[in-house]
Structures are given as structure tokens and as C-alpha cells.
Amino acid sequence: MQRRKLEELSLMDDFLFNAMLTHPETGEKFTNKILKLLFNREFKNLRVSVQKVYAGMNTDLRGARLDVCIEGDCVSIEGDEIPSVYDVEPDQNNKAKDIAAFPRRSRFYHAIIDSRSLKSGEDFGKLKQVYVIFICNYDPFGYDRVLYTIKNRCLEEPEMNYDDGAETIVLYTKGTKGTISEELRQFLNYMENTDQNNAVNEDLKDIQKMVDVVKRDGEVSLQYMKSFEHDQLMYAQGEAAGREDGLRAGRLAEIKNTEREKKRADMAESRADMAQSRIKELEAELKKYREKPTA
Numbered sequence: 560m561q562r563r564k565l566e567e568l569s570l571m572d573d574f575l576f577n578a579m580l581t582h583p584e585t586g587e588k589f590t591n592k593i594l595k596l597l598f599n600r601e602f603k604n605l606r607v608s609v610q611k612v613y614a615g616m617n618t619d620l621r622g623a624r625l626d627v628c629i630e631g632d633c634v635s636i637e638g639d640e641i642p643s644v645y646d647v648e649p650d651q652n653n654k655a656k657d658i659a660a661f662p663r664r665s666r667f668y669h670a671i672i673d674s675r676s677l678k679s680g681e682d683f684g685k686l687k688q689v690y691v692i693f694i695c696n697y698d699p700f701g702y703d704r705v706l707y708t709i710k711n712r713c714l715e716e717p718e719m720n721y722d723d724g725a726e727t728i729v730l731y732t733k734g735t736k737g738t739i740s741e742e743l744r745q746f747l748n749y750m751e752n753t754d755q756n757n758a759v760n761e762d763l764k765d766i767q768k769m770v771d772v773v774k775r776d777g778e779v780s781l782q783y784m785k786s787f788e789h790d791q792l793m794y795a796q797g798e799a800a801g802r803e804d805g806l807r808a809g810r811l812a813e814i815k816n817t818e819r820e821k822k823r824a825d826m827a828e829s830r831a832d833m834a835q836s837r838i839k840e841l842e843a844e845l846k847k848y849r850e851k852p853t854a
Contacts, residue, residue, distance in 0.1 A: 565774055565783045569753040571649045571696055571732075574786055578773050580607050585769035590629060592766055594645065596746045597692065597728070606630045630687075641724070643688040644672055649750065653697035661699040665691055665709070665727045673725075692728045696751055705734030705744065 568575040579589045586607060594602045607629050629645040646668055652658075668691045676687045693699075700707060707729040713719045732747040742760060749757045749766070758767035773779055 565780055568774075570750045570770075571651055571694070573649060574783055575753075575770070575773070576647075576649050578779050578782070579769060582769075582773050582776065582779070584772055589766065589769050592762055593647070593746075594629070596740075596743050596762065597730075599740065599743075641688045642685075643690065644676070646672065646689070646691045648691070648693045650693045650695045651697070653695075658697070658699050665693070669725050669727070686724055688724045688726075690726050690728060692730070694730045694732065694747070694750055696732050698731045698734065699729060703731075703735055704737045705731055705747070706737045706739050707731075 565575075570576050570579070580586050582589075587605070590605050590607055591602055594605070629647065630642070648668075657664075669689055672689050672691075673686065676689075677683070677685060698704075707727075709727040709729070710721075711723050711725060712721055730743075730747060732751050742762065745757075745759050745763060749759075749763050753767075753770060755767055758764045
């Protein structure tokens with residue numbers, strides 16, 4: 560498992576993205592910058608919870624770790640100010656099984672956030688507006704669109720308004736179809752290629768200054784080293800478990816092969832004994848025939 564230097568990380572890497580949002584010098588400014596680029600409006604009263612863990616109801620149920628959960632801003636829905644939650648997920652999980660499960664992963668994130676949105680006895684109308692936002696360096700749906708906006712709707716009446724407060728936004732950094740602002744397109748490129756050369760507008764230049772601050776911070780470097788050591792430990796444990804499973808499977812296969820060979824040997828020996836016994840019977844019959852007096 561090879562470790563990249565902190566300086567080499569892009570904003571598509573969870574560690575750097577999360578460090579940017581929680582750093583005391585950059586957190587609030589960076590949060591406002593990315594949401595402004597994503598939604599083309601100003602935000603205020605934001606609270607950031609990084610890699611927020613929602614445990615399952617018991618140890619048998621799966622929990623979820625949300626990369627960045629942003630709470631506090633309100634959205635106006637039919638004249639009402641509804642609190643909103645923004646879960647931002649840089650996503651590089653491009654394995655076939657992860658892509659196939661993508662819609663269900665999004666559904667799970669929405670469900671986990673919703674389950675914690677209401678206090679006991681609160682009206683459902685107070686359920687928060689939830690935006691789960693994936694920034695992907697691969698196309699999870701295969702239509703080459705730069706933007707996928709996903710909401711629930713009625714199949715029989717597609718024009719019917721069905722605003723349940725759940726919205727999934729998927730941004731594909733290399734998508735060529737669809738219309739987004741030039742600033743957002745530049746931001747998506749910068750997410751993958753986070754350096755001075757790709758900071759091509761004022762917002763990105765400001766973000767690049769923040770990136771430089773975070774990457775030069777000794778505490779951030781220490782946290783990165785610790786996170787890498789933790790990942791190495793988990794990887795080593797996984798490899799050890801894999802080797803043990805392989806050895807166990809090998810031993811079982813060896814035992815089965817030994818048993819199979821023993822069974823074959825026993826069967827061959829049994830057939831040989833039967834053949835030898837038959838030969839003796841035939842020799843005895845032949846001897847009797849030869850000793851039989853002739854007329």
C-alpha cells in the first residue's frame with residue numbers, strides 16, 4: 560500500500576476535502592464557496608459535521624459515515640422556511656459492484672439523515688430538506704452527463720408535484736452532456752486537478768490559497784500520517800485475514816484431497832482383493848476339472 564504525499568492529494572481525496580471543511584482558517588469560507596458554486600446562491604448560518612457517523616439501531620444493523628454533513632441553512636418551500644441538510648461526497652468508488660449499488664447507497668444516506676431529522680412528537684412537515692451530493696470522477700449511470708438531478712415522482716402523472724424534500728445531485732467531473740455554469744465546470748476540473756494551474760477564476764484562486772494553508776499545516780500533516788497508518792493497519796489485517804482464509808481453505812482442500820485419494824486407494828485395494836479372490840475360485844474350479852476322471 561503506497562502512501563501519497565499530502566501535497567499530492569486533490570480535493571477528490573476524502574482526507575483533504577474533509578480537512579478543508581474543518582480547518583479553523585478555511586472551513587467556513589470553503590463551505591460557502593463550494594455550496595455557492597453548486598447552487599449558485601449565497602448561504603449563511605452553516606454548521607459543518609465532517610465524516611459524521613450514524614450508528615445502526617443495534618449492532619446487527621448497518622450505520623453510515625457521511626463525508627460532509629452541512630446543516631443550518633433554510634430553503635423556502637411554498638413560503639415556509641425549511642431547514643436543510645447537505646451531504647457532500649467526493650466519490651471515486653468506481654468498482655462495478657459499487658456502481659451497481661449506487662442508487663441504493665444514495666437511498667440509504669437519505670434514510671439515515673431523515674431518521675435523525677425529527678424529534679419525538681414533531682410534525683412531519685418539519686422534516687428537513689435533504690440534498691445528497693456526489694462529486695464523481697466516473698459516470699455512475701453511463702449517459703456522459705455532467706449533472707444528474709434525481710427526485711421522486713409519480714409514474715402515472717409525471718407532471719404532478721411530489722416534493723418529499725429528498726434530492727440527489729450527481730456531478731460527473733468529465734461529463735460532456737448537459738448545461739452547467741462555466742464556473743461549476745471549472746470547479747469540477749479543479750476537484751480532480753487541485754493545483755495553481757487549474758485555479759482559473761477568482762473563486763478557485765481563493766480556494767487554492769486555502770488548500771495551500773491546509774497542506775502546510777503541521778497538525779494536518781500529523782493527522783494525515785495517522786490516518787495512513789490506520790489505513791495500513793486495516794489493510795494489513797485484511798491481508799492477514801485473507802491469507803488465513805486462504806491457508807484454511809488450502810488445508811481443507813488438502814484434507815479433502817487426502818480423503819479422496821485414500822478412498823480411491825481403498826476402492827482399488829478392494830477391487831484387487833475381489834479380483835484375487837475370483838482368480839483363486841477359477842483356479843480351484845480348473846483344478847477340479849482336471850482331476851475329474853475321464854470315462
